[in-house]
Amino acid sequence: MSFGKGCHLHLIDGSAFIFRAYHALPPLTRKSDGLPIGAVAGFCNMLYKQIEANKGPDAPTHVAVIFDYSGKTFRNEIYDKYKANRPPPPEDLRPQFPLTRDATRAFNIACHEVEGFEADDIIATLSRQAREAGGRCTIISSDKDLMQLVGGGVEMLDAMKNKRIDADGVREKFGVGPERVVDVQALAGDSVDNIPGAPGIGIKTAALLINEYGDLENLLEHAEEIKQPKRRQALIENADLIRLSKQLVTLVDDMDLDFTLDDLELKAPEPEPLLSFLTEMEFRTLTKRIADQMGVEPPAIEVSAAPVDTPDAPPFNAGKYEWVKDVDALTKWIERIYERGYVAVDTETTGLDTMRVDLVGISLSVEAGEACYIPLRHKESAGDDLFASDALAEGQMNFDVALTMLKPMLQDESILKIGQNMKYDAKIFARVGVDVAPIDDTMLLSYALHAGLHNHGMDALSERYLDHSPIPIKPLLGAGKSAITFDKVKVADAVPYAAEDADITLRLWQMFKPRLHVEQVTTVYETMERPLVPVLAQMEMNGIKVDRDVLSRMSNNFAQKMAALEAEIHELAGRSFNVGSPKQLGEILFDEMGLEGGKKGKTGAYATGADVLEDLAAEGNELAARVLDWRQLSKLKSTYTDALQDHINPDTGRVHTSYVIAGANTGRLASTDPNLQNIPVRTEEGRKIREAFVADEGKVLLSLDYSQIELRILAHIADIDALKQAFRDGLDIHAMTASEMFDVPLDEMTPDIRRKAKAINFGVIYGISGFGLARNLRIPRKEAQGFIDRYFERFPGIRTYMDTTVEYAKEHKYVKTLFGRKIHTPEMGSKGPRAGFAKRAAINAPIQGSAADIIRRAMVRMPEAIYGMPAKMLLQVHDELIFEVEEGAVDAVTKVVRDVMEGASMPAVKLDVPLIVDAGVGVNWAEAH
Known part of the structure; x- marks a missing residue:
């Protein structure tokens, strides 16, 4: 049926339906x-009610549900603060968005969204087309922004109140007709959408002014004539912002759409797809009601309350995996993926450095036991000798063709992409122009479920949970000097290995995902693990600029200092020896110098670890002290000033560290290849290394660092009134602790007493013993233990917290952070030294874990917060975030970042103490922090 006179188009505001249903x-x-x-259930009921209510002469002939495309729109390019104040959607609503699209299609109703535009723009365009074609249009929404479209055959319907809104209804709401709604909105602004408008002018005043002057431009031209000084000033000083506001509120009604009104013709729902969807959602009542109305038997909904551990999954069979060689084969896989709505994805590459390696092939799986490998860049020859060839092996798809086919699916919001350590694959795809989203990550699912029990690598997970040992990589690549890269592996050998990875990943996902809810860690995964992946991937790709010349000069300087120290050490020893040899050092210290405390290990050599040398140095032994200095310089030189030069990417001039999300049990991130979190900053030489980390020309490095976050969390968790009040009052917490412990008034505090209190404050968090504190403060053990005992006397809540936490850990075999992260404590029943370690770990985990959760929450929110600002987030060093910022934007960026960091615990947890963030700026990292 061609759309024209006598036709009636219904346009349903999908987002309004979703949020109304959710709330x-x-x-x-x-x-x-x-x-x-919950929102899907409400949405389906509303959609069904809408269909049932639209019978008779006013029924639609054409209908569509219009959705907002997730992400930024052209309005953000016009004004970067547009909708910046809007909070992100609730975490339990996010996974329901794609399901509402599926629901719409199941009801056989057209549904549309367009990247870069809002649903309101699509509605504006379609309503105009309907009007110009001589038909009618009803917009099913109560959104005031759509009221500018009313008139000339277009009206609105508030489905909740069953109230129609025509031109008179618009006048009732805005005080003007539909044609002047945008003028009133431009003047009044909108705090919800962050539309600036004119300060102090609301809807009523705006309507008054527009009715008096006719339109916005005429009003602004005659603003000086307005008698009221505040109004006059607001209009004159904000004329540009008001015009900008009009641009923001004016809907686009001439979009180029890839569908027509004729494509929206009303169709009756088909029983099979609709009932299948409702059954999949387990909507018993609605399924029965619709089945009865359609005159068909309702399908049975069988639900097992037990988690789905896929016990009937087929056995692994590498011979069944498919080698995808051509367009037809890949097309069939893509069709299967769209039918299923999710796919396990894995990439094969020429190495591990995501910024330098090449993509060799891609694996896919949508059904346990069924997977494929798409080889793309395997070489004809595996050898590196004179006869090796760089020609591509046969039986592979053209790289660009395959990527062109896969890209829409990999970027489609309606298809879930499942990976194991998806950050790696996402970066590989990003480098070939594919932004993979949305994602699930089996490594992070396991981490949310099993932190503290085992590591979360795929091989370990497969063996533990699937009782299957994956095909090993070593036989394919070889070892040592003869090792080859994956592009040299024969395709026939690569297919079973690569496809199996996707199959394993899918099976792990099917097992782990249902467990989130059962174990009550859905929020942890959805708010802190999954959304962190794209944030970290972008940070890693940003990298940080490193000055090679500075590192080179430092290396030479360290070498000279080490040579001078060696000469001094040899003089103290009375002879030359290899300072880097623990065996020779042990012989000199304990045999030749006759020092006490020497202990031999299984090899017969004396132990000369840092703890041994520190004890000797504390007793005044100069040789041990100088060796410690030499070792520190040696480590700085080898680990940083020399090695960092090899990590500078030749294409970017930057170092691109990689963050391990699932490394530490507590949620702390680890930095590898290179590790930028362990650069020692307590010594002058260590701090100097940070001078080599620099900003680009015209930019600076901005460091924002939580102040004493773990002590603040301890004060909150252990409910220590004195500590909480001190933090609220902004006192020097270490001086306050010293004053409480040693009965010294604050105005008589000495640096030495404060230093002791600081060591105890931080030591207690990590369960420090009298022995450990004695070593830190270089005081007798008995005195140190006395300090600790006095600390617990003055702050009894800390001892209560520790005892309660240990008991909880013993009973439940896990502890929890303030945000619900579970950290398992399987060794709580151990005997001997491990028992003490397990106890200290259990006490510390909720504190360190809560701090880690807070900075994770801040990082997840950061890209949205700094969107459009000349700033990039580069590094995270536990409690510190480092940004590269244009010089002129430092103050603005600092304010935004500080606000995000200081409010990161909210709304989930309201701390009893304020979070304080310190900021520093410099041309290099050392200056900034």
Whole structure:
């Protein structure tokens, strides 16, 4: 049916339906796996009600549900603060967005969204087309922004109130007709959407002014004539912002759409796809009601309350994996992926450095036991000798063709991409122009579920949870000097290895994802693990600039200092020896010099670790002290000033560290290749290394660092009134502790007493013993233990917290952070030294873990917060974030970042103490922090 006179188009505002459904209904989860489905249930009911209500002469002939495309729109390019104040959608609503699209299609209704535009723009364009074609249009929404479209055959319907909104209804709301709504909105602004408008002018005043002057431009031209001084000043000083506001509120009604009104013709729902979807969602009542109305038998919904551990998954069979060689084969896989709605993805590359390696092939799986490998860049010859060839092996797809086919699916919001350590694959895809989203990550699912129990690598997970040892990589690549890269592996050998990775990943996902809800860690995964992946991937790709010349000069300087120290050490020893040899050092210290405390290990050599040398140095032994200095310089030289030069990417001039999300049990990130979190900063030489980390020309490095965050969390968790009040009052917490402990008034505090209190404050968090504190402060052990005992007397809540936490850990075999992260404590029942370690770890985990969660939450929110600002987030060093910022934007960026960091615990946890963030700026990292 061609759209024209007599036709009636219904345009349903999908986002309005979703949010109304979400807020109107209590939380609901699918019984089989805990998936949140409350908003989907409400959405389906509203959609069905809309269909049932539209019978008779006013029924639509054409209908569509219009959705907002997630992400930025052209309005953000016009004004970067547009909608910046809007909070992100609730975490349990996010996974429901794609399901509402599926629901719309299941009801056989057209649904559309367009990247870069809002749903309102699509509605504006379609309503204009309907009007110009001589038909009618009803917009099913109560959104005031759509009221500018009313008139000439276009009206609105508030489905909740069953109230129609025509031109008179618009006048009732805005005080002007639909044609002047944008003028009033431009003047009044909108705090929800962050539209500036004119300060002090609301809807009523704006309508008054527009009715008096006719339109916005005429008003602004005659602003000086307005008698009221505040209004006059607001209009004159903000004329440009008001015009900008009009641009923001004016809907685009001439979009180029890839569908027509004819494509929106009303179609009756088909029983099979609709009932299949409703059954999959486990909507019993609605499924029965619709089945009865259609005159068909309702499908049975069988739900097991037990987690789905896929016990009936087929056995692994590498011979069944498919080698995808051509367009037809890949097309079939892509069709299967769209039918299923998710796919496990894995990449094969020429190495591990994501910034330098090449993509060799891609694996896919949508069904346990069924997977494929798409080889793309395997070489004809595996050898590196004179007869080796760089020609591509046969049986591979053209690289560009395959990527062109896969890219839409990999970027499609309706298809979930599942990976194991997805950050790696996402960076590989990003470098070939593919932004993979949305994602799930089996490594992070395991981390949320099993932190503290085992590591989360794929091989370990496969063996532990699938009882399957994956095909090893070593036989394919070889070892040592004869090792080859994956592009040299024969395709026939690569297919089973690579495809199996995708198969394993899919099976792990099917096992782990339902467990999130059962173990009550869905929020941890959805708010702190999964959304951190793209943030870290971008940081790693940004990298930080490193000055090679500075490192080179430092290396030479360290070499000279080491040579001078060696000469001094040889003189103290009375002879020359290899200072880097623990065996020779032990012989000199304990045999030749006759020092006490020497202990031999299994090899017969004396132990000369840092703890041994520190004890000797504390007793006044100069040789031990100088060796410690030499070792520190040696480590700085080899680990940093020499090695960092090899890590500078030749294409970017930057060092691109990689962050391990699932390394530390507590949620702390680890930095590798190179490790930029362990650069020692307590010594002058260590701090100097940070001078080599520099900003680009015209930019500076900005460092923002949480002040004493773990002590603040301890004060909150252990409910220590004195500490909480001190933090609220902004006191020097170490001086306050010293004053409490040693009965010294604050105005008589000495640096030495404060230093002791600081050591105890931080030591207690990590469960330090009298022995450890004695070593730190270089005081007798008995005195150190006395300090600790007095500390617990003055702050009894800390001892209570420790005892309670240990008991909880013993009973439950895990502890939790303030944000629900579970850290398992399997060794709580151990005997001997391990028992003490397990106890200290359990006490510290909720504190360190909560601090890690807070900075994770800040990082997840940061890209949105600094969007459009000339700033990039480069590094995270535990409690510190480092940005590269244009010089002129430092103050603005500092304010935004500080606000995000200091408010990161909210709204999940309201701390009893304020979080304080210190900021520093410099041309290099040393200056900035």
